[in-house]
Amino acid sequence: MSEKIRVLSVLVMDTPNTLTKVSGAIRRRGFHVRGISVGPSQEAGRFRITLQVDHGHAEADQVRKQLERLVEVVEVEDLTEDQVHSRELVVATVATSELEGLLRHGAKVLASGPRGTTLEFSGEREEVGEFVDELNRHGIVDVVRTGPVVMRRTA
Amino acid sequence: MILEALEREGVEYIFGYPGGANLPIYQHLPEHPKLRHILVRHEQGAAHMADGFARASGKPGVVFATSGPGALNLITGLCTAYMDSVPMVAITGQVPSTVVGRDAFQESDVIGATSSVTKHSYLVTKIDQLPRVIHEAFHIATTGRPGPVLIDICRDVQQADAERVTPERLEIPGYRLNGHVDLGQARQAAEALAGAERPVILAGHGVLLSHAERELQDLAEAAAAPTGTTLLGIGAFPVQHPLSLHMTGFMGTGWNLNAVQNADVLMMVGMRVDDRVTAKLAGFAPRVKTFIHVDIDGSEMGKNVRPHIELVADARQALAAMLPYVGELDQGRAEWLNQIDAWREEHPLRYKRSNGRLQPQDVLIDMYRRARSEAIVVADVGQNQIWAALWWNYDRPGLFINSGGAGTMGFALPAAIGAKFARPDVPVWCVAGEGGFVMTAQELSVAVEHQLDVKIVLLNNFSLGMVRQFQDDFYGGVRSQVDLTHMPDFVKLAEAYGLPAIRVDRLEDVAAAFDAAERTRGPFLIDFRIDPEANVYPIVPIGKSLNDFWESPES
Secondary structure, eight states: OOTTEEEEEEEEEOOTTHHHHHHHHHHHTTOEEEEEEEEEOSSTTEEEEEEEEEOTTSOTTHHHHHHHTSTTEEEEEEOTTSOEEEEEEEEEEESOSOOHHHHHHTOEEEEEETTEEEEEEEEOHHHHHHHHHHHHHHOEEEEEEOOOEEEEOOO | OHHHHHHHTTOOEEEEOOOGGGHHHHHHGGGOTTSEEEEOSSHHHHHHHHHHHHHHHSSOEEEEEOTTHHHHTTHHHHHHHHHTTOOEEEEEEEOOTTTTTSOOTTOOOHHHHHGGGSSEEEEEOSGGGHHHHHHHHHHHHHSSSOOEEEEEEEHHHHHOOOOOOOOOSOOOTTOOOOOOOOHHHHHHHHHHHHTOSSEEEEEOHHHHHTTOHHHHHHHHHHTTOOEEEOSTTTTSSOTTSTTEEEEOSTTSOHHHHHHHHHOSEEEEESOOOOHHHHSSGGGSSTTOSEEEEEESOGGGTTTSSOOSEEEESOHHHHHHHHGGGTOSOSSOOHHHHHHHHHHHHHSOOOOOOOSSSOOHHHHHHHHHHHHTTSSEEEEOSSHHHHHHHHSSOOOSTTSEEOOOSSOOTTOHHHHHHHHHHHOTTSOEEEEEEHHHHTTSGGGHHHHHHTTOOEEEEEEEOSBOHHHHHHHHHHSTTOOOSOBOOSOOOHHHHHHHHTOOEEEEOSGGGHHHHHHHHHHSSSOEEEEEEOOTTOOOOSBOOTTOOGGGOBOOSOO
């Protein structure tokens, strides 16, 4: 990953315009979204967005500052330099019943049938990458991946 | 319910245009005589009028427009206000909530189209949201770094009946105000300024918005720091003050630019430090050891220039907090101030007057002699704007209004009309080139309808002067699509709209024309046919540093 990538955890209001405003602010300032995950937070009416953003030629803290200007944004944490738990999820179907290698990574079988086996795997970005390499060796029928969810390590 | 809410917010003037999607609002308008609605001739005019009103009064400007094209016509005006941090609330009609998203007649995604040129926006689809939204909109538009807020209200909501709920305390979790001054940083900044050998202060629009002119002058005097302003900061520091550096930036004065380029401590207050201020960024203020940046918007810190000391705070509070820490100056300022005086002597503002043509500066100097600091000048964009900025001595805040950030041609006439509604007691002069003037000239009808005492000074050079100057100087001398010889006869145009006008070609007729304008009640237009070759100087060539400025070739 290039050093121009910032990892941000953004607490936002759940409004129809929030995602547009967040992505619009990023685009308008010449930044580029490299990974995004959105889901409810522990607070009602507020969602958590995990973002990986390439800030291009701008100063690193500009991404956080520009997002903080948005009224829809409640809080922005820059986790780039922090010790974190970072997880990405991959769900894939492979046309093989030789699952030992995949299971050794820690994958879980969701379903299996005559057209292949569907597995899920979650881990850090590198682990997901290695898992996908392993999938490639088996022949991928279909694969979907999420962006990361990232939380600062507290313990 | 909308109109009652506006009354509660203290709104006096609304600049607007009715249409299919805001008819329910207009139906009830006559029941609210306290709300004065000004019918514009184009929605862009409404936005600029509200902008001029806000800049002249300090109160938020309010705009009405209908859905689709009506709302989209506001965009340039919203952008102008957004770039210059002007408080405004635009209320647009939207198609009924039941048909939103179905490409209904005059439907457009106004929230989507305006998101990047508004501080915030709301789509209201349910009546119970409305009181809170209107109250929040005015709060957001007017506090912190001000800006335009848009409320898009579906037509069925405008018609809905609901209990009149007075909004409770505002709770906007994502809206934080930076009021708090960090005293440690204030002290650091003051000490850096006091300890400097060659200090310079630059003041932007933020100083005017927070009414920090007194605090700025006190600090500049205590630190014996020469002080200039940005184009939008004009009026923040008296031009005739001994410490004044006048205007900075790539069309700033020679003594200002030399001071900035030689300063060792540069404090920038309430400004964005944009490319028009820095010219070539890598060559900006190269001898500075300590940049101090004061701005209420934290995202301005390091956006263009990374400060060594930053104060994210209201300018007035920050400057007031710094003052007690300035103390006794470590070293005399005589050498630095003498140097600046020498630059002022060496690089005075000057202009060509040898060719017998009417020079725009002559017009403005005569105008200033009459008005002194008792008039508001609203300039358009281009050469006229810079001439009006440099050739008047603005010694008080709020006397010079222009579109600095967006650079919107066509701004001046409607903004001057808005300013006159805000300040009926003060003479208002609209200074425009003929190119910008015709972009919104239809608003003359508004000036005539309300017999507004707006005097229009047209600096008519039969071309897009600033573009022509750039083409001559920086784009190989190729004059491409800048000729405006085919324009209306402006005296007849004015008469057609119903206002008196005269034409002036010669210097000796300038005074009589101004006499006539001042004698006339209501709007008046003077078509000054100026030297088509007149240029703006000083100017920094594109891509060069501030110290590479060019001066007028003759004086």
